[in-house]
Amino acid sequence: MDRLTSIGGTTCETAAGWVGIAWSEEGLVAVTLPEPDEAAALRRLPVPAEPAPLPPPGLDVADLAAKLRRYFLGEDVDFQEPLDPSLGTEFQRQVWALTRAIPRGQTRTYGHLARLAGHAGSARAVGQAMARNPWPVIVPCHRVVGHDGRLTGFGGGLALKHHMLEMEAGLASGQT
Numbered sequence: 001m002d003r004l005t006s007i008g009g010t011t012c013e014t015a016a017g018w019v020g021i022a023w024s025e026e027g028l029v030a031v032t033l034p035e036p037d038e039a040a041a042l043r044r045l046p047v048p049a050e051p052a053p054l055p056p057p058g059l060d061v062a063d064l065a066a067k068l069r070r071y072f073l074g075e076d077v078d079f080q081e082p083l084d085p086s087l088g089t090e091f092q093r094q095v096w097a098l099t100r101a102i103p104r105g106q107t108r109t110y111g112h113l114a115r116l117a118g119h120a121g122s123a124r125a126v127g128q129a130m131a132r133n134p135w136p137v138i139v140p141c142h143r144v145v146g147h148d149g150r151l152t153g154f155g156g157g158l159a160l161k162h163h164m165l166e167m168e169a170g171l172a173s174g175q176t
Contacts, residue, residue, distance in 0.1 A: 008052025012065035014072035020045040027082035033156035095129040
């Protein structure tokens with residue numbers, strides 16, 4: 001089956017805006033960062049099929065939407081939903097797995113992730129993998145910072161990255 005015809009999609013409204021969710025029979029294909037309206041969130045998703053495929057085992061789309069709402073309200077949420085394993089290159093998938101493992105309230109540098117991936121000196125390639133991350137929040141690329149700790153590059157803008165890091169730091173320290 002053609003990959004573009006095997007994708008389902010929906011949106012959910014959060015405290016930060018509208019988030020798009022797309023899935024295949026293998027796992028999540030995309031989770032967008034918040035957009036100001038539902039139409040903008042839908043435009044950021046791959047074109048869904050009619051009828052949409054059933055999500056794979058382990059992916060409850062309604063539960064994920066509820067988790068996203070709670071996350072953007074500042075609650076502690078653990079995202080363990082399956083990701084579509086066909087997306088990205090081998091290097092990107094490796095970097096995304098390492099990024100997904102960064103604990104809430106902590107950050108890592110692009111260079112650190114490059115070293116963990118066995119590609120020391122490939123910080124820019126890690127940055128490119130972050131830029132192509134189809135699941136921000138689920139694969140928390142906002143937790144990846146420059147070598148000096150400065151906030152750099154983020155599809156939702158640096159203000160959103162800063163807000164997400166502050167919100168998570170408050171959760172990690174027990175503040176809300």
